[in-house]
Amino acid sequence: MFITGRHLHRRTVLKGIGATIALPFLDAMSPAGRAWAQGASARPKLRLIAMEIVHGAAGSTAFGLKKNLWSPAATGSGFDLSPTSLAALEPYRNYLTVVSHTDVRNAEAFVPPEIGGDHFRSAAVFLTQSHPHQTQGSDLHAGTSLDQICAKQFGQDTPIPSMQLCIENVDQSGGCFYGYSCAYTDSISWASPSEPLPMIRDPRAVFDQLFGVGATPAARAARRRKDRSILDWVSASVGQLKSTIGAADRARLDDYLEDVREIERRIQKVEAFNSSGEQRELPSAPNGVPDSYDEHVKLMFDLQAAALAADVTRVFAFKLSRDVSNRVYPGTGVTTGFHIASHHADREERILDLAKINAYHVGLIPYLLEKLKNAPDVDGSLLDNTVVVYGSPMGNPNVHNHKRCPLVIAGHAGGQIKGNMHVKAPDGTPMANAMLAVAQKLGVNIDSFGDSTGAVDLNRAEG
Numbered sequence: 124m125f126i127t128g129r130h131l132h133r134r135t136v137l138k139g140i141g142a143t144i145a146l147p148f149l150d151a152m153s154p155a156g157r158a159w160a161q162g163a164s165a166r167p168k169l170r171l172i173a174m175e176i177v178h179g180a181a182g183s184t185a186f187g188l189k190k191n192l193w194s195p196a197a198t199g200s201g202f203d204l205s206p207t208s209l210a211a212l213e214p215y216r217n218y219l220t221v222v223s224h225t226d227v228r229n230a231e232a233f234v235p236p237e238i239g240g241d242h243f244r245s246a247a248v249f250l251t252q253s254h255p256h257q258t259q260g261s262d263l264h265a266g267t268s269l270d271q272i273c274a275k276q277f278g279q280d281t282p283i284p285s286m287q288l289c290i291e292n293v294d295q296s297g298g299c300f301y302g303y304s305c306a307y308t309d310s311i312s313w314a315s316p317s318e319p320l321p322m323i324r325d326p327r328a329v330f331d332q333l334f335g336v337g338a339t340p341a342a343r344a345a346r347r348r349k350d351r352s353i354l355d356w357v358s359a360s361v362g363q364l365k366s367t368i369g370a371a372d373r374a375r376l377d378d379y380l381e382d383v384r385e386i387e388r389r390i391q392k393v394e395a396f397n398s399s400g401e402q403r404e405l406p407s408a409p410n411g412v413p414d415s416y417d418e419h420v421k422l423m424f425d426l427q428a429a430a431l432a433a434d435v436t437r438v439f440a441f442k443l444s445r446d447v448s449n450r451v452y453p454g455t456g457v458t459t460g461f462h463i464a465s466h467h468a469d470r471e472e473r474i475l476d477l478a479k480i481n482a483y484h485v486g487l488i489p490y491l492l493e494k495l496k497n498a499p500d501v502d503g504s505l506l507d508n509t510v511v512v513y514g515s516p517m518g519n520p521n522v523h524n525h526k527r528c529p530l531v532i533a534g535h536a537g538g539q540i541k542g543n544m545h546v547k548a549p550d551g552t553p554m555a556n557a558m559l560a561v562a563q564k565l566g567v568n569i570d571s572f573g574d575s576t577g578a579v580d581l582n583r584a585e586g
Contacts, residue, residue, distance in 0.1 A: 131149060131151035131152050131367070131368065132152070133148075133152050133434060134434075135152075135364070137357040137360040137361055137364065138357060138360050139355075139356030139357035139358070139359070139360060140356055141335075141356060142334060142335055142353050142356040142357055143334065143335030143357075144334055144335075144353070144354075144357055144380075144383065144433070145282070145433035145434060145435050146364075146376070146379070146433055147375065147376070147379040147432040147433055147498065147499075148432070148434075148498075148499055148500050148501065149368060149372040149375060149376065150368075150369065150371055150372050150375075151367075151368045151369065151372050153501075166501065166537075167500060167501040167502050167503070167507070167508040167537045168277070168280075168434060168437060168500075168501070168508065169277065169437070169508055169509070169510070169536055169537050169565050169566060170431050170437040170438065170505070170508060170509040170510070171269070171270060171273045171437070171438050171439070171509070171510050171512070171561075171565060172427060172431075172439045172441060172491075172509065172510075172511045172512070173250055173268075173269055173270050173311070173439070173440050173441065173512045174440075174441040174442075174443055174511070174512065174513045174514075175246065175249045175250070175311045175440075175441070175442050175443065175514065175515065175516070176443045176444055176484050176513070176514070176515050176529075177242075177245070177246070177443075177444045177445065177446045177448065177461075177515060177517065178444070178446070178461060178462065178465040178477075178515065178517060178520045179465065179515050179517035179518050179519055179520040179528065179529065180192070180193045180208065180477075180478075180481050180515065180518070180528075180529040181193065181208065181467075181474045181475070181477040181478035181481055182194060182207065182208060182478070182481070182527075182529065183517075183518035183519045183524075183526070183527045183528065183529065184467075184469065184474055184519045184521070185469075186469070186471055186474050187474055187478065187519075188527070190206065191206045191207055192206070192207060192208060192474070192475075192478045192481070193207055193208055193209070193223070193481070193529050194207065194209075194221055194223035194224070194529075194545065194547070195207055195209075195221065195545055197545065198545045198546070198547045198584040198585065199544065199545060199584035200543045200544055200545075200584075202221070202545040204216070208478055208481035208482040208485050208529075209221065209485055209531060210482065211482065211485055211486040211488070211489055212485065212488065212489065212492075212531070212533070214489065215489065215492045215496075215533060216542070216543050217542045217543050218492065218496075218506055218533045218534055218535060218542045218543075219531065219532070219533055219542055219543065219544070220531070220532040220533070220540055220541075220542055220544045220545075220546065220581050221530075221531050221532075221544070221545040221546065222530045222531070222532065222546045222548065222557045222579060222581070223527065223530070223545065223546070223547050223548065224527050224547055224548045224549070224550060224552065225527070225528060225530060225548050225552050225553060225554040225556065225557055225579075226518070226525055226526045226527070226528065226551060226552065226553060226554065227245075227248055227249070227252065227516040227517075227518075227525040227528050227553070227554045228525065228553060228574060229248050229251075229252055229253055229254040229555075229573060229574055230244060230245045230248040230249075230254075230516045230517065230525040231524075231525050233254060236257060236302060237257055237301070237302075239301050239523075240257070240300065240301030240302065240303055241517065241523040241525070242300075242308070242446035242447050242523070243299045243300055243301050243303035243307060243308050243446065244257075244303055244307050245446060245516040245517055245525075246307065246308050246309070246310065246311050246442065246445075246446060246516070247265045247306075247307040247308075247310070247311070247313070247319070248265070248516045249311050249514070249515070249516040250268035250269045250270055250311050250312065250313070250440060250558070251265045251266030251267065251268045251269075251313050251316075251573060252266065252269075252553065252554060252555035252558055252572060252573025252574055252575070253265050253266025253316070253573050253574075255303070255307050257301075257302045257303060258302070258303070258304055259299075259302060259303065259304050260304065261304075262317075263304060263306055263307070263317050263318075263319065264316050264317055265307070265313055265316055265319070266313060266316050266573060267313055267314065267315055267316060268311065268312050268313040268314075268440065269512075269558050269561065269562060269572070270285055270287075270312050270438050270439070270440040271285065271312060271313060271314050271315075271320070271438075272562060272567055272569065272572075273285075273437075273438050273562065273565055273567060274438045276565070276566065276567045276568075277437055277438075277565075277566070278436065278437055278438045280437075281434055281435060281436050281437055282435055282436070283332070283333070283430075283435055283436040284436065284438065285312070285436060285437075285438035285439070285440070286323070286329070286332075286427075286430070286436050286438070286439050286440075287310065287311075287312040287320045287321065287322040287323065287439075287440045287441075287442075288322060288323050288324075288329065288423050288426075288427070288439060288440070288441045288442070289322035289323070289324050289441070289442040289443075289445075290324065290416065290419055290420060290423070290442065290443050290444060291324070291442075291444055291445040291448055291450070292324070292407070292408070292445065293308070293309040293310065293322050293324065293442065293445060294309065294324075306319050307319070308445065308446055309321075309322065310322055310442070311440050311442050312440040320440075322440070322442055324408070324409060324412060325409035325410075325411040325412055326386075326390050326393070326411050326412070326413075326419070326422045326423060326426060327390050327394065327409070327410070327411030328409075328411065329423070329426045330386065330387065330390055330426060333426060333429065333430050333435050333436075334353055334383070352384055352387055352388075353383070353384075353387060354380055354383065354384055354387075361376075361380065364376070375499065379429075379432065379433075382425070382428075382429060383429060385425075386422065386425050386426060386429065389418075389422060390411055390422065393410075393411055393412070393413045393418075393422075394410050394411055397410045397411075397412075398410060416450065416452060417454070417487065420443065420487050420490075421487070421490055423441065424487075424490055424491040424494065425494065427439050427441070427491070428491065428494035428495060428498060428505070431495070431498070431505055431509065432498045432500075432505060443484065444461065446462075447462045448460070448461050448462060449461055449462045449463060452480060452483050454483060455476075455479045455480050455482075455483045456479060457476045457477075457479050457480055459476070461480060464476050464477050464480055465477055465520035465521065466520065466521050467520075467521050468521065469521060477520075481529070485513070485531075488511070488513060488533070491511070492506060492511070492533055495509055495511075495534070502537070502538075503535075506533070506534050506535070507534070507535045507537065507538070508534075508535070508536070508537050509534040509536075510532060510533075510534045510536045510540065510561055510564065510565060511532065511533040511534050512530070512531075512532055512558075512561060513530070513531050513532075513533075514528060514529050514530035514531065514554070515528055515529050515530075516528060516554075528554055530554060530557060532557075532561065532581065536561075536564040536565055539564040539565075540564055540581050540582065541581075541582045544581065544582060544583075544584065545584065546579060546580070546581060546583065546584060546585070547584065547585060548579060548585075549585075552576075552579070553573065553574050553575055553576060555572050555573035555574050555575035556575050556576060556577060556578055556579045557579045557581075558572055558573065558575070559571065559572040559573075559575045559577075559578045559579075560578040560579045560580070560581050561581075563578055564581065
């Protein structure tokens with residue numbers, strides 16, 4: 124567990140019976156000597172969180188473009204986010220790169236039988252930027268997704284190469300509509316062109332996987348029945364470690380463990396309510412899933428931040444909604460469901476309602492960015508060494524087009540992305556060009572991705 128005398132190994136863990144907690148970055152993990160520091164372990168480890176939201180954006184309509192409901196008017200670093208759905212990201216503008224006017228052509232219908240099926244192929248296109256083969260059988264074909272390309276590059280250095288999370292139900296089997304398998308709708312992460320990866324909806328399942336809680340479902344259930352925190356099982360290991368590290372590291376470790384305990388408490392609270400017999404808004408959801416969308420998303424963000432901090436994994440794909448979802452978001456003031464609101468019939472007041480939903484979804488992202496910004500890492504913070512990609516493969520949802528699709532990037536990728544930049548791509552630029560640029564900034568050695576025609580320059584105003 125230790126490189127004795129001078130250096131605490133990055134893979135140090137706290138172990139107890141049926142539990143394993145990896146550690147956040149500590150000063151004691153910094154190499155003591157300059158020669159050692161020039162080794163691979165001293166360089167920052169880069170991470171990726173790729174998030175998809177469905178139903179495009181109000182800013183992709185003609186009215187929305189005119190009013191700058193998504194992308195700001197000015198390019199470069201002097202842009203104004205206040206009219207846009209991105210306004211909540213203003214405190215993080217130095218980490219922010221808005222890439223506007225990119226298209227997702229591979230989500231369009233290529234042949235007549237595919238017409239109308241945009242909702243049922245789009246999820247499979249977002250991170251693959253590849254056109255899905257229309258089938259309701261097992262002969263699936265799309266492309267290898269961005270997150271999995273990154274996982275193959277640097278995910279093998281962590282206990283979990285990548286994780287795939289979601290908020291809404293994505294376990295429908297068989298055929299969906301317009302001749303597409305539900306497998307295309309259920310996942311945004313593809314290990315290969317024929318292998319979509321399952322996505323985890325239940326925060327409890329994520330927690331148990333991250334912290335090695337029990338070898339079997341029965342063992343995990345038995346541990347929970349004892350009504351003890353995971354930290355109780357590693358207390359001896361915590362005490363031993365604290366005797367070997369400095370005061371600053373002890374404080375940092377305490378903060379991290381308190382974060383873990385608080386996540387666990389919140390999951391337990393959700394499970395207790397959902398087991399109480401009280402009426403649920405989501406009666407068919409797993410027991411660990413909160414009825415509140417906000418609470419669910421924030422729990423998943425907390426789990427991702429904790430996992431990245433402890434280097435349990437460096438790659439996440441996160442699906443925030445499901446196509447044709449009609450979930451209502453009470454905090455927006457919009458009383459219609461998401462899918463209904465997206466079909467705004469080009470009425471300005473209804474486009475503005477969709478913009479409110481867009482702003483609501485974006486408004487949850489600062490919670491994650493603040494977590495990453497406050498987490499120390501090699502040469503800065505987690506946010507300095509992470510790329511967060513957020514976007515949709517759809518443009519104007521009223522007509523199911525895939526032009527001028529919303530896309531925003533946060534994080535510095537270890538200094539490779541400057542931030543405070545609005546990059547406006549030439550009309551017709553594939554979103555794949557931006558995805559290719561992200562992969563390259565993360566150190567992936569590829570020169571094409573999906574239908575890319577070249578990498579967007581993320582550090583220059585014109586793409």
